[in-house]
Amino acid sequence: MRKGESLVAHMDWPLFVSYIVMLIIGMATVYSVAYNEDHPNIYEYSEKYGKQLVWLGISLFLGLMVFLIDSDIYRKFSVPIYVFTLFLLVIVLFTPKINGARAWLGIGTMGVQPAEFAKIGTALLLARFISTVNVKQQNIQTVLIANAIILMPMVLILLQPDAGTFVVFTSFLFVMYREGITYDPLILKLINRIPGIRFKETWVGGHFIPILFVVIILSVITLLMSNEKLEFSFLPNVKVPGFYSVVATLFLISLIFLIFLRVVSARRERGRATLVVILGFSMAAGLSSMVNYGFQGLRSHQKDRIELFLGMKEDPNGKDYNRNRAMAAVGSGGFLGKGYREASVSSVRSNHVPESETDFIFCPFAEEWGFAGTFILVALYMFMLVRIIIIAERQRAVFNRVYAYTVAMILFYHFAINIGMNIGFAPVIGIPLPFFSYGGSSMMSFSVMMFILLKLDSQRRDVLQ
Amino acid sequence: MNLDARRYVILAFILMVGVIYASRLFYMQVVDDQWVLRAQEIAEKRWEISPPRGVLFDRTGKKIVSNRTYYNLMMVEDEIEDLDTAKFAKLIGWTREEVRNRFKEIVRGEGTYYNKNTHKRTPNYQKIRAYPFMKELTLEEVARIAPHLDNFKGFHEEITSMRSYPYANGANIVGYLSEVSQEEIDEDRFYKPGNNIGKAGLERFYEKELRGRKGIRYIVTSAMNNAIESYADGKYDTSALQGPPLKLGVDILLQAYGEKLLKGKRGCIVAIEPLTGEILALVSSPSYDPNLMIGKRNISMYYPKLLLDPSTPLLPRPLASEYPPGSTFKLLNSLIALQEGVITPEFGAPCNKSVVGCHNHASAGNLADAIKHSCNPYYYAVMRRIVQQNRKKSVFADAEVGLNRWVDYMKSFGLGRKLETDITGLRPGLIPDVAFYDKWYGHHRWAFSTIRSISIGQGEVMITPLQMANIAAIIANKGWYYTPHFVKSIGSKGPLPEYRRKHFAKIDTKHYDIIIEGMRRVVYEPGGTGRRALLKDIVICGKTGTVQNPHGEDHSTFLAFAPMDKPKIAIAVFIENAKGGGGLWAAPTASLMIEKYLNRKITEKDREKTIIDAVFSYMR
Known part of the structure; x- marks a missing residue:
C-alpha cells in the first residue's frame, strides 16, 4: 500500500507532463507531415501516423511496466542488460543492409534498432560502475574501465555504420565530467615522466571534457x-x-x-x-x-x-541537398508559421525534404508553427533538460544521479544535433528528434529511458546513501 | 575538487545552446527572408498555360488559319522500368538505333549547367522530368500508340495545339510557326524552349497579338515535380487568354484563284481595295502549301527542300522582289509632268524611233494616246521636260534640280521606301536620286541624256509589285491612299492606327482624269496595248508594261483598276520572263482577277484557259 501511494505521489509531475506534451505535439506533427487524404483517420495502420500511434501505445505500456518494477532491478541487472544490448548489436551486424547500414533487427514487419537500446544499457552500466568507484581514489584503471563501457557499443555501432548514434555516445563524457571521472590520471602519468615535473593534479585533465568542447566549438566558429x-x-x-x-x-x-x-x-x-x-x-x-x-x-x-561539411558552401545536388531544403522549410515558416498541415516544402507528399517524418521532422513543425512554435519547442526541451538535471542533483544514490545525467545528456545531444542540422549549425547526421521522429525504436527507447528515470526518482527516498 | 559546482557548467552549456538555437531560429524565421524565397523556388512552381493562338479569317468570314490538336509522346526516365527497346521501337515504327539515338539527343538537347563555385559541368537533363520523346503526333498516330503505352512505363501522351490551314493558299501572307531560338528566348521572357513563334508573314508581324496571354497557376509541387495543390487557393492565378481573331482584307477565294492563274509561271499579283487600302490578294508564284510547315517534324522535312528550290517558293515576291516597273511607270511621269506644268494634256510628240525603240503605232498627238500606245519617244520628251526645266544655266545643275523635284513626287507615291504594310519581308525598291547618280557618275557629271531610261521605267528604277498595286490604287483614288495592309480588324478593334491615316501623292486631283482616260483607251480603243484585258460589263483602266531585264525574256506587267467610275479593285500583275509583253500575259490575268472579284464568275473562259494552261519553260 505504501508503495502504491508513492508511485503517484512521488512521481515528478513536471517532467512527466512535459514528456506527455512532447508526445502529443510529436504525434500531431507526424500526423500532419504524413497526412494522406485517402486515409485521414489517425488510427489507419497503413499510414505512418497509424503505426506511430501503435508505437506510442507500446511505449507507454513499456513505460508502465518499467514503472511497476522495483527500481533496484536496474542497478542489479545493469550488467546483463548491458551484455544483452551488446549481444543485439553483434547480431545486427549479420543482418542484410537496409539503406546502407545493418541497423535493423526485424520482428515481422516491425523492426527495431538495437543501437537505440544500447544507449540505455550503457547508461545503466556506466551509472552502476561510477556508483561503485570512490572518485577520490580514482586511478588509470577507473578511467579505462569507464571508457571501455562506452567504447564497446560505440565500436559495434560504427561497424553498422551509424554515425549519428556513434556521436551521441560521446554524451557520456559529460556525465563522466560531472562525476569527476577525468583524464587526469592518464595525463599525469604521461606528464610526470618528464624529469623534474611532479604534478598531483592538472586543471586541464580535470576539465578535459568542457575544454574539448570549447576547443571544438571555437574552431568551428573560426x-x-x-x-x-x-x-x-x-x-x-x-x-x-x-x-x-x-x-x-x-x-x-x-x-x-x-x-x-x-x-x-x-x-x-x-x-x-x-x-x-x-x-x-x-x-x-x-x-x-x-x-x-x-x-x-x-x-x-x-x-x-571542410566548407561543404560545415554548410558554408552549397552543393544543392549533393550532400548538402537535405540541409538546403530543410533550412528553406524552417526559414520559410515565418513568425506564426504556415498553419497546421500547410507545410508546402516539407510535407511527405511534396518530398522536398527527405526523411521529413523521421530525422527532419523538425522541418515540418517549424514550417507549420513558425518561430512561435519552434521557440516553445526549444523552451520545452530546455525545461525538460533542466528538470532532469534538478532531479539528478536531488538523488541520494550516485547510481540514480549518474543515470539521470546520462538521460539528460543523451536527450540534449539529440536535441542539439537534430535541430542543429535543420538550422545549419550541425552536420547532417541522421539521429531522431526525441518524442517527435517517426519510428518505434527511438520512441520506445526514449520512453523506457524516461520511465526508468521517473521510477528511480520516485523511489529516491527508499535508497540509503 | 568541487564536483557539485560542475552541474552549473553543464547547465550553462545546455542553456547556452538553447539560447543560441532560439536566436538562430528567430533570425532565420522572422528576420531573414531569403529562406522564404528559397522555399518558393523549391516548392511553388509557376505553371504556364499556353492559350491557343488567335485564328485568322478572310474578308468574307472564312477561317483561313485555325488550330488543331496534336499529341506529344512524353518520357520520364525515372519511371521507365525495364524497357523492351525492340518492342517499343516497333510500336512507334522506329528502329532500335533511332530510339537509342533519340534518348541521347534529348539529354544533349538540354545542355549543361556550369557551376562557377565547383567548376563542374552538370547536365540540365533531369531524370524526373517529362520530355517529349516524339512530337506532334496526329490523332491517328497517337491512337495507334496510346493503348499500348501501359506496357511501357515512363511514357505517356500529352496534348498540344498546332496550326492548320483549311485553304492551302496564301502561304506567303500568313507565314508559319517554328520553335523559338535561344536569342528570342533571351529577348522575350514570354517564351520557353520548345514554344512556337511566328517566323514569317502575318504570324510573325502579329505575333504579340496572336499569341494571347499565358495563364499562370501557382502551385505547390513535390520534389518529383508533381502538382500537389494550388498555391493560396489560386488567389494569384490568372487564366489563359486566347489571342484575338484577326480579320483580314484578303479574299481567300480570289487569292486561290490568283494562285491558280499563276501556276507554271513565276510572278505575282497584288490586288488592293483602293478605298480602304486593304489587300485583297497577294499572290506569289510559285508558292507552297502552308500545311507543309506545321510542326517541327514537317518543318525539318520540308523547309530545307523549299529553301533550296531554285524557284524560291519561300520568297514573298510581291513584297521582296524588286523589278524595273517598265512602261507602267509612264503613268507617274505623266502625272508629274502635268503637275509641274511642263506639258498639257494636249502635248504631242513624234514617235521618233531614232531616240529609243518603239513598236509601230501612229505618233501620239496627246497624252491619252501616248498612254494608249505606250510611246517610248514621247516619254523621253516628257521626262526631258521634267528633268531639264532650264532653271539653271549648267545643264548638269539643271538636271539636278529637275531630278530632285521628280524624286520628291515619286516618294509621295510610296516608292523608294518600304511601305508600312503589316507584314515582314518588305523591300524598298529604288528611286534613284541626285546622291545616287552623283555616286554613280560623279557630281555634275550627268544630265537627262545620261539617266533617260528612267522615263520609261527601265534603268535604275526598282519597284515592288505591292508598290505597283498601290500606284494603281492612288490613281483610282485620284491622289490618295491608305498604306496597303492585310488586317481589317484585331478582335473587336479596327486595324492598327497607321492604316487609318490617308496619305496624299503630291499631284492635284484634276490631273488624274486624263491619265485615267488614257488607261481606259489602253484597254478599250484600237491600238491600245492592253486590249486583252477587255471585259464587256466592267470598265477596266490599265497600263501595260514590258520590262526588259538581263535574266531572259521580258517581264510582262499590267497595272489596273476597275470599275472606272467607282474603283473597287486596284491590281498589279507581274509575270516574269513572259514572252510577248505586258499585253499578252499580265493584262488578261488582271482582267480575270478583276472579273472574279467583282462578278464572282468568269465569262472569258478561253482567256482563263490560256492563262492557266501556260507553263513557262523555266518551270518545266
Whole structure:
C-alpha cells in the first residue's frame, strides 16, 4: 500500500507532463507531415501516423511496466542488460543492409534498432560502475574501465555504420565530467615522466571534457568566419573582416568578464580571476589564429571539403541537398508559421525534404508553427533538460544521479544535433528528434529511458546513501 | 575538487545552446527572408498555360488559319522500368538505333549547367522530368500508340495545339510557326524552349497579338515535380487568354484563284481595295502549301527542300522582289509632268524611233494616246521636260534640280521606301536620286541624256509589285491612299492606327482624269496595248508594261483598276520572263482577277484557259 501511494505521489509531475506534451505535439506533427487524404483517420495502420500511434501505445505500456518494477532491478541487472544490448548489436551486424547500414533487427514487419537500446544499457552500466568507484581514489584503471563501457557499443555501432548514434555516445563524457571521472590520471602519468615535473593534479585533465568542447566549438566558429569576404560591423562604419571579428568578439567577452569580476568577486580572488580571464582570452585567441592560419594554408579542395561539411558552401545536388531544403522549410515558416498541415516544402507528399517524418521532422513543425512554435519547442526541451538535471542533483544514490545525467545528456545531444542540422549549425547526421521522429525504436527507447528515470526518482527516498 | 559546482557548467552549456538555437531560429524565421524565397523556388512552381493562338479569317468570314490538336509522346526516365527497346521501337515504327539515338539527343538537347563555385559541368537533363520523346503526333498516330503505352512505363501522351490551314493558299501572307531560338528566348521572357513563334508573314508581324496571354497557376509541387495543390487557393492565378481573331482584307477565294492563274509561271499579283487600302490578294508564284510547315517534324522535312528550290517558293515576291516597273511607270511621269506644268494634256510628240525603240503605232498627238500606245519617244520628251526645266544655266545643275523635284513626287507615291504594310519581308525598291547618280557618275557629271531610261521605267528604277498595286490604287483614288495592309480588324478593334491615316501623292486631283482616260483607251480603243484585258460589263483602266531585264525574256506587267467610275479593285500583275509583253500575259490575268472579284464568275473562259494552261519553260 505504501508503495502504491508513492508511485503517484512521488512521481515528478513536471517532467512527466512535459514528456506527455512532447508526445502529443510529436504525434500531431507526424500526423500532419504524413497526412494522406485517402486515409485521414489517425488510427489507419497503413499510414505512418497509424503505426506511430501503435508505437506510442507500446511505449507507454513499456513505460508502465518499467514503472511497476522495483527500481533496484536496474542497478542489479545493469550488467546483463548491458551484455544483452551488446549481444543485439553483434547480431545486427549479420543482418542484410537496409539503406546502407545493418541497423535493423526485424520482428515481422516491425523492426527495431538495437543501437537505440544500447544507449540505455550503457547508461545503466556506466551509472552502476561510477556508483561503485570512490572518485577520490580514482586511478588509470577507473578511467579505462569507464571508457571501455562506452567504447564497446560505440565500436559495434560504427561497424553498422551509424554515425549519428556513434556521436551521441560521446554524451557520456559529460556525465563522466560531472562525476569527476577525468583524464587526469592518464595525463599525469604521461606528464610526470618528464624529469623534474611532479604534478598531483592538472586543471586541464580535470576539465578535459568542457575544454574539448570549447576547443571544438571555437574552431568551428573560426572556420566559419575564416573568409576574407565576410565582414561584420561592430560600430557604424567600422567593418571588420571575418576572422578578426572572432578575436574582437572574444576580446569583448573577456572585457565584460573583467568588469563583471570587479563588481562581483571578492578582493582577494580578483587578481587570480583576472589572470584566468586574460590567460583564457590569449589561449582562445591563439587557438583561433592557429585554426584560421591552418585553414587558409590548406589547398582548395581540402578547403572545399571542410566548407561543404560545415554548410558554408552549397552543393544543392549533393550532400548538402537535405540541409538546403530543410533550412528553406524552417526559414520559410515565418513568425506564426504556415498553419497546421500547410507545410508546402516539407510535407511527405511534396518530398522536398527527405526523411521529413523521421530525422527532419523538425522541418515540418517549424514550417507549420513558425518561430512561435519552434521557440516553445526549444523552451520545452530546455525545461525538460533542466528538470532532469534538478532531479539528478536531488538523488541520494550516485547510481540514480549518474543515470539521470546520462538521460539528460543523451536527450540534449539529440536535441542539439537534430535541430542543429535543420538550422545549419550541425552536420547532417541522421539521429531522431526525441518524442517527435517517426519510428518505434527511438520512441520506445526514449520512453523506457524516461520511465526508468521517473521510477528511480520516485523511489529516491527508499535508497540509503 | 568541487564536483557539485560542475552541474552549473553543464547547465550553462545546455542553456547556452538553447539560447543560441532560439536566436538562430528567430533570425532565420522572422528576420531573414531569403529562406522564404528559397522555399518558393523549391516548392511553388509557376505553371504556364499556353492559350491557343488567335485564328485568322478572310474578308468574307472564312477561317483561313485555325488550330488543331496534336499529341506529344512524353518520357520520364525515372519511371521507365525495364524497357523492351525492340518492342517499343516497333510500336512507334522506329528502329532500335533511332530510339537509342533519340534518348541521347534529348539529354544533349538540354545542355549543361556550369557551376562557377565547383567548376563542374552538370547536365540540365533531369531524370524526373517529362520530355517529349516524339512530337506532334496526329490523332491517328497517337491512337495507334496510346493503348499500348501501359506496357511501357515512363511514357505517356500529352496534348498540344498546332496550326492548320483549311485553304492551302496564301502561304506567303500568313507565314508559319517554328520553335523559338535561344536569342528570342533571351529577348522575350514570354517564351520557353520548345514554344512556337511566328517566323514569317502575318504570324510573325502579329505575333504579340496572336499569341494571347499565358495563364499562370501557382502551385505547390513535390520534389518529383508533381502538382500537389494550388498555391493560396489560386488567389494569384490568372487564366489563359486566347489571342484575338484577326480579320483580314484578303479574299481567300480570289487569292486561290490568283494562285491558280499563276501556276507554271513565276510572278505575282497584288490586288488592293483602293478605298480602304486593304489587300485583297497577294499572290506569289510559285508558292507552297502552308500545311507543309506545321510542326517541327514537317518543318525539318520540308523547309530545307523549299529553301533550296531554285524557284524560291519561300520568297514573298510581291513584297521582296524588286523589278524595273517598265512602261507602267509612264503613268507617274505623266502625272508629274502635268503637275509641274511642263506639258498639257494636249502635248504631242513624234514617235521618233531614232531616240529609243518603239513598236509601230501612229505618233501620239496627246497624252491619252501616248498612254494608249505606250510611246517610248514621247516619254523621253516628257521626262526631258521634267528633268531639264532650264532653271539653271549648267545643264548638269539643271538636271539636278529637275531630278530632285521628280524624286520628291515619286516618294509621295510610296516608292523608294518600304511601305508600312503589316507584314515582314518588305523591300524598298529604288528611286534613284541626285546622291545616287552623283555616286554613280560623279557630281555634275550627268544630265537627262545620261539617266533617260528612267522615263520609261527601265534603268535604275526598282519597284515592288505591292508598290505597283498601290500606284494603281492612288490613281483610282485620284491622289490618295491608305498604306496597303492585310488586317481589317484585331478582335473587336479596327486595324492598327497607321492604316487609318490617308496619305496624299503630291499631284492635284484634276490631273488624274486624263491619265485615267488614257488607261481606259489602253484597254478599250484600237491600238491600245492592253486590249486583252477587255471585259464587256466592267470598265477596266490599265497600263501595260514590258520590262526588259538581263535574266531572259521580258517581264510582262499590267497595272489596273476597275470599275472606272467607282474603283473597287486596284491590281498589279507581274509575270516574269513572259514572252510577248505586258499585253499578252499580265493584262488578261488582271482582267480575270478583276472579273472574279467583282462578278464572282468568269465569262472569258478561253482567256482563263490560256492563262492557266501556260507553263513557262523555266518551270518545266
